[in-house]
Amino acid sequence: MRRLPTAAALCAVVLLLAGCAGAAGERAGADARGQDPAHAAGPLVRPARLPPVVDRVRTRDPVVFLTYDDGAERDPGFAGLVSERRLPVTLFLTDRVAGPGYGHLARLRAVGASLQNHTLDHPALRGLPHAGQRAEICGQQHKLRSRFGIRPHLFRPPYGTYDRTTLRAAADCGITAVVLWRASLSADGELTYPHGEPRLRPGDIISVPSAETESLTPAERTVRLLGEIEGRGLRVGRLEDYLRHEITGRRAAGN
Numbered sequence: 001m002r003r004l005p006t007a008a009a010l011c012a013v014v015l016l017l018a019g020c021a022g023a024a025g026e027r028a029g030a031d032a033r034g035q036d037p038a039h040a041a042g043p044l045v046r047p048a049r050l051p052p053v054v055d056r057v058r059t060r061d062p063v064v065f066l067t068y069d070d071g072a073e074r075d076p077g078f079a080g081l082v083s084e085r086r087l088p089v090t091l092f093l094t095d096r097v098a099g100p101g102y103g104h105l106a107r108l109r110a111v112g113a114s115l116q117n118h119t120l121d122h123p124a125l126r127g128l129p130h131a132g133q134r135a136e137i138c139g140q141q142h143k144l145r146s147r148f149g150i151r152p153h154l155f156r157p158p159y160g161t162y163d164r165t166t167l168r169a170a171a172d173c174g175i176t177a178v179v180l181w182r183a184s185l186s187a188d189g190e191l192t193y194p195h196g197e198p199r200l201r202p203g204d205i206i207s208v209p210s211a212e213t214e215s216l217t218p219a220e221r222t223v224r225l226l227g228e229i230e231g232r233g234l235r236v237g238r239l240e241d242y243l244r245h246e247i248t249g250r251r252a253a254g255n
């Protein structure tokens with residue numbers, strides 16, 4: 001005798017295809033509690049939504065975003081500057097680089113810096129197998145969670161290099177956006193633009209990588225950069241907040 005499929009089995013099938021009402025409710029509930037949906041639901045329940053890759057935020061507000069990779073926190077003047085100017089900076093952290101400096105990071109977090117994921121060991125991820133990419137991203141999620149009690153939602157791939165496997169791995173680890181940059185600050189404090197219009201525009205994400213040549217400290221480079229930002233009538237926004245807003249909007253619009 002042929003058995004009718006149960007509601008649960010039907011839902012599981014529908015989930016695989018397009019999600020279902022129960023799952024949508026569960027996702028909304030998990031988000032409202034501030035948990036990451038991929039982990040809250042368990043790894044086998046449904047494929048995670050791929051995070052968007054962004055180098056700027058769609059906004060009309062006169063804001064740009066300051067992001068730092070790999071070691072700015074070791075500059076003692078940097079935390080002072082962030083605190084004094086109340087700068088909502090975002091730091092992308094690699095455990096191998098930041099691990100010894102987690103004390104500085106706690107201080108930076110206390111004065112308003114956002115701590116986000118930049119892998120455990122800083123490999124170029126593109127082309128690596130899924131398990132390896134996932135270990136790099138989820139591993140750093142776990143480190144940041146155990147050190148600071150936070151669940152980062154943003155991820156910057158080392159060297160800005162990634163592939164579709166990176167996006168799947170990032171989604172598995174609870175990442176909601178992969179963050180690149182539209183402008184980058186050179187070691188001598190000049191802004192460079194990998195593509196697009198070579199001037200700062202509202203919504204631009206600026207990367208301040210650690211400089212090989214230490215002619216200027218991260219704090220000094222930031223002060224110079226702030227002069228340029230303010231000279232263009234812009235200010236520094238909090239990337240996390242603007243991206244959350246944009247991602248919610250994209251989901252509501254179905255893209």
Ligand SMILES: [Zn+2]
Nearest residue numbers: 069070158159
């Ligand atoms: Zn890096």
